[in-house]
Amino acid sequence: MQYGSTILENDDIFGDTVNVAARVASMAKARQILCTQEIAFMVKSGELSNNMRPYDRLRVKGKNEQLDVYLYAWEQEGDITNMATASSFTNPARHDQVKQLVLKYEGKPHTIETDTTSYVIGRGQDCDLIIKGDLISRHHSKLEHRRGKFIITDQSTNGTFIRTTEGQEIFLRREEFTIFGSGHISLGKKVDLNDENIIHFHCE
Numbered sequence: 001m002q003y004g005s006t007i008l009e010n011d012d013i014f015g016d017t018v019n020v021a022a023r024v025a026s027m028a029k030a031r032q033i034l035c036t037q038e039i040a041f042m043v044k045s046g047e048l049s050n051n052m053r054p055y056d057r058l059r060v061k062g063k064n065e066q067l068d069v070y071l072y073a074w075e076q077e078g079d080i081t082n083m084a085t086a087s088s089f090t091n092p093a094r095h096d097q098v099k100q101l102v103l104k105y106e107g108k109p110h111t112i113e114t115d116t117t118s119y120v121i122g123r124g125q126d127c128d129l130i131i132k133g134d135l136i137s138r139h140h141s142k143l144e145h146r147r148g149k150f151i152i153t154d155q156s157t158n159g160t161f162i163r164t165t166e167g168q169e170i171f172l173r174r175e176e177f178t179i180f181g182s183g184h185i186s187l188g189k190k191v192d193l194n195d196e197n198i199i200h201f202h203c204e
Contacts, residue, residue, distance in 0.1 A: 001021065001024065001033075001034070001035040001036070001039055002017050002020045002021035002024060002035070002036045002038070002039065003017070003036070003038055003039050003042065004016065004017035004020075004038070005017060006018055016060075016063075019060060019061070020036060020060055020067060023058060023060055023067075024036060024069055027056065027058070027069060031075070032071060033071065033072040033074060034055060034069055034070065034071055034072075035069070035070050035072065036067060036068070036069060036070070037067070037068040037069075037070060037139065037155065039070070040052045040070040041118060041120065041139070043117075043118075044117065045117070046115070046117045048072075049117040049118055049144065050117070050144070050146045050147075051072055051073045051074065052070050052071070052072060052073075053070060053071045053072075053073050053176075054068065054069075054070060054071075054153055054154070054155050054174045054175070054176070055069045055070055055071035056069045056174075057069065057174065065138070066157070068139075068155050098148075098149070098150060098180075098203040098204060099114065099204055100112060100113055100114065100203075100204050101143065101145075101150045101179060101201060101202070101203055101204075102201070102202045102203075102204060103129065103185075103199055103200070103201050104199070104200040104201075104202070105129060105131065105197075105199050105200075106196075110128075110129055112143055112145070112150065113145075114145045115145070116143070116144060116145050117144055117145075118142055118143075118144055119142065119143040119144065120139050120141070120142050120143075121140055121141045121142070121143070121185075121187065121199070122136060122137055122138050122139045122140035122141070122156075122187070123136045123137070123138055123140070124138035124139055127139065129199075131187060131197050131199070132197070133187065133188060133197050134188075135158045135187070135188025135189055136156070136158075136187045136188050136197070137155070137156035137157050137158070137187075137188070139155060139156075140154070140155070140156040140160065140187045140188070141153060141154050141155065141156065141160045141172075141185075141187065142155060143179075149178050149179070149180075150178070150179040150203065151176050151177070151178055151179070152172070152176065152177050152179055152185070153172075153175070153176040154172035154173055154174060154175060154176070155174065156173075156187065156188065157188075158187075158188035158189070159171055159172060159173040159188065160172045160173075160185065160186075160187060160188075161185070161186040161187075161189065161190050161191050162177060162183060162184070162185050162186075162191070163183050163184050163186075163191040164180075164181055164182070164183035165181060165182050165183050166181065166183075169191070179201060179203060180203055181202075181203060182200070182201060182202040182203065183200075183201060184198055184199065184200055184201070185198075185199040185200075185201055186198055186199070187199075
């Protein structure tokens with residue numbers, strides 16, 4: 001699936017939207033539902049948004065940036081492979097449920113409540129938290145609350161770096177991670193506490 005304007009001529013449709021939809025459709029295997037990032041970000045229903053997973057990235061003729069493709073996971077959770085959440089870092093059994101996630105950027109706090117289905121960080125003007133930088137993608141990472149946990153999902157070119165106060169360092173690229181405790185997030189490069197674009201996080 002893709003969403004956007006098209007050109008209608010002689011009972012047929014043309015344009016970028018059609019080309020992108022065709023590319024995404026060609027990727028889909030049996031029993032899969034794939035869509036573009038545009039559609040994934042438009043979903044406001046918590047029940048539907050919670051089932052969206054980063055799937056792959058592809059290049060489309062005529063577009064400078066790569067296209068992020070999402071999988072709508074309609075099958076049982078046990079049937080879906082998720083590399084990041086299967087790791088020891090992201091085992092949800094290790095952490096208690098949190099009531100809110102607080103991000104601190106440039107000295108200003110940004111609180112993310114448990115009813116949040118999509119909180120986007122990046123350099124795009126439509127992001128919930130706008131952070132400028134050469135290595136930062138337009139829609140770099142997404143935060144959401146899912147099943148009692150706050151999840152960060154990388155959807156960037158250069159990846160998302162996390163360092164917890166416990167000293168664990170995590171690198172995400174098209175993967176997701178369960179946020180716990182406190183620490184720092186860096187977009188596109190390793191965590192440097194002197195970097196002006198560093199984000200501090202704290203679970204409450």
